[in-house]
Each structure stands twice: as structure tokens, then as C-alpha cells.
Amino acid sequence: MSRHPGPSGPVRPRWTTLFGALIATAVILGSSAAVMTAAKPGPGGSAAARGAVPPPVQALGEQVSAATRLVEPAAPSKKAYALGLVNNFLKQYDKAGFAKATALGSAAKYKAALNAVTLKIDSRLKKVAVFDPVANTVTLSFDPAKVKKSERLSRGETIWHELTHKIEATQGDSSVLVNKLWDERNTEYMTHVADVALPILTILEKKAGAKATDQELLDYWNRFNDALTAGAALPETAKYPTDPDLQAKWFGFTVDPRAISRVYASGKSGLGAAATIRLREAFRARLDPRMLNASWTGTRIPEALDYRPQGFNFVLAFEADGKGTLTFDWWAVGSYGMPAATYIDGVLTMHYYRESVCGEQTGEEAAWICTTDEWTVTGTAVEADNGRIVMNGQFTHELWSNPAVFGPGHGTEIDSGTWSASRN
Ligand SMILES: [Zn+2]
Secondary structure (H helix, E strand, C coil): CCCCCCCCCCCCCCCHHHHHHHHHHHHHHCCHHHHHHHHCCECCECHHHHCCCCCHHHHCCCCCCHHHCCCCECCHHHHHHHHHHHHHHHCCCCCCHHHHCCECCCHHHHHHHHHCCEEEECCCCCCCEEEECCCCEEEECCCHHHCCHHHHHHHHHHHHHHHHHHHHHHCCCCCCCCCHHHHCHHHHHHHHHHHHHHHHHHHHHHHHHCCCCHHHHHHHHHHHHHHHHHHCCCHHHHHCCCCHHHHHHHHCCECCHHHHHHHHHHCCCCCCHHHHHHHHHHHHHHHCHHHCCEEEECCCCCCCCCCCCCCEEEEEEECCCCEEEEEEEECCCEEEEEEEEEEECCEEEEEEEECCCCCCCCHHHHHHHCEEEEEEEEEEEEECCCCCEEEEEEEEEEEEECHHHHCCCCCEEEEEEEEEEEEC
């Protein structure tokens, strides 16, 4: 499925193993601040380049000796090539319909991260690339100016990976190499999404263009969701679940299946006509408010009220234009409709105000007429794991009963609560 080595491929960079022992030692020997200062390259080039202090990789004995190596900071133009590779990686899905709702990262954030590190090129590096949070360097085993076209995507991903660690370090998130599972949780998840999950959607969109059936599209959609689930069950993410809000804020990474299905259902995927229409039909069948006949049972109105309904039941019914009614069955009276409910992009809003005009009525009739009430109902449709549409929401109901009818002690009642409904 992936067009370049995935999470288990040979190019996956690993920086934790390389420096773990060194940093663990350094932290024991002195304050981490002192380590940071000592390891930072001076204005005339890195300490390693001057040969005064071996760089951490050499200190670990994993590389050839310092005497035979000279690792210079890369010329400024190398950063421009590196940035080009990162941007190429970030933009790889730009022509896909789902790109309207997803991002592998913010170009501005990754540019800032690249500008904030020292970039080195070392063809003898045994890893493809490493980020050293102490020396604040990204070292590449390859020259970003000389990357074959067939390797541009994987090289870009490698640099993106290391810069992701730089962003984490800037946020104080890094364990400073003592907890590999923690440090790799974001990179592992995002790599899995980029390399395994999103390619499934590119196939889904192609199939839609070839007029695949709802069921065929649903199969790919389920596979995509399964891939996301698998991404959350990697060794790193199973132990330390990732936070989508944090990934959006720090890296600009957003891949939310609900947002993607809304793009497909909206008919605004930006794909060719055939695919756009097919996706719209298929995903609307799953999200369409016209299909959203839902019923639910909410909290009972407090029993202090004399007429004491035994619960209430809502039925949602919508027209093609997204406007609709919320039918409210209650008590023994029957039902009345609540007009002006709207359902737009999966969000239901309804406000209803009925003012009492109380006359000579008695009994049930009085209960109905001699009260003034106001309802506010909101709900958001989401897709549950099993593919069903579930609407979760809140309501408030304020009711003013007329003491002349109901007797003293009856005044304003306020009910509020949450509700949930699934499409029938
Ligand atoms: Zn890593």
C-alpha cells in the first residue's frame, strides 16, 4: 500500500537508542542545563568540527573515531533543500479530496523547527538521520541537495520525523531519551497515518470516480478506520495514547475521520464530477439528515409539577434543505412539533418558545395552556465505531407554570440534561 518504506521500513530514523546511554550518564553527572550548554556548537562551528570534543555519536563508540571524520554544519542552502523535501512530504496528498479536512503538518511550524536546529550531513552516519536534543542538531546521512526523485518522499518523511522531535523538545515534551516509547509516540502514529491509512482513502476516491457501489466504498472506509485503530495500538501509542488536539496544536497534524466524511458528504471534495457525486451520495446515505429519524428518551420533568409527564420522546425529521422539525411526544396529550430546528453539517439546533395565554381551562387542558415554556436543544451527529450515526446533545427546558391554576409553590422549573440518539 505505501509507496515508500513505512513505519517498519529501513529508512525509519531512530534517535533514542543512539543517545540514550550518553544522556542518561550526562544527566547523572551534572545538571542538564550544563550539558546543554557544553554541547551547543559555538559560533565558529560545532565543537565536534573543531575536533575539541567528540560529538555524542562518537562518544558512544558507535561510529568511526573522531580523527577520521569531519562533520561540518551544512551550508545554509542545504537547509533550503531539506525544507523542500519536507514540504513535498507535507503536500503529498494535496490533490486528494480528503486533503480538504486533513494536514500532515504545518509548513510554517516545520520551517521554524528546521531554522532552529543545526543541520549536519554525515555520509557515514549509521542511521538515516538523528536528532540530538542536547546538541540541537539534526544529522542526515544523505545530502538533501542530491536526493533521487524516487526517494524524495521518504527522505522528506525522514526530515519531517526528526523535526517533529525538535518541536517536541521545544515544547518540553521529550523525555530526553530515557523513554523511547514516550518519545516516539507522535512520530509513530503520524507516520502510520501518512503511510498506511491515508493511501487507503486515495484508493477509495479513485473507486468513487469509477462509480463503485456504496458497499465497496464502505469497505475502504472501514479499512481506513481500521488503519487508524491500528495506529493507536502500536507499542508506543498503546502505552501512551496520542492527543489529537496536541498534535494539531504543536505540529499542525489533523486527520479526523468525521471531518473527512463530512467533506465527502458535502459534495465539496474538489475531485472530478463523478467521484464528487458518488462520494456525496454514499456518504450522505450515512449522514444525511433526511435519514435521521431518531428517537430518544430524556429525563422526566420533575414530579413536583402536577401534570407529571412520564417521560418524553423526540422524533427528528428533516427535509432535504436541512431544515426540519423536532417532534416532541409527551404525556398523554399527544405530540406537538417544534419548528425551526435546523441541521447543518451534522449540527442540530432548535429553539422553541411558547407563551401562555391562560383562560378558563381546567385539568389537562390547563396543564397544556397555562404554562409558558422555552426549549433549547442542540445536538451533534457523529459516526460511531460501528458506522451508525449517533447524535449527542444537550437541552434546557424552562417552564413557567401559572400558580392560579396549579396552586402556590409552582413557579419556574428548569430542566436540563444530555441526550443521545442513534439513527434508526
Ligand atoms: Zn524518532
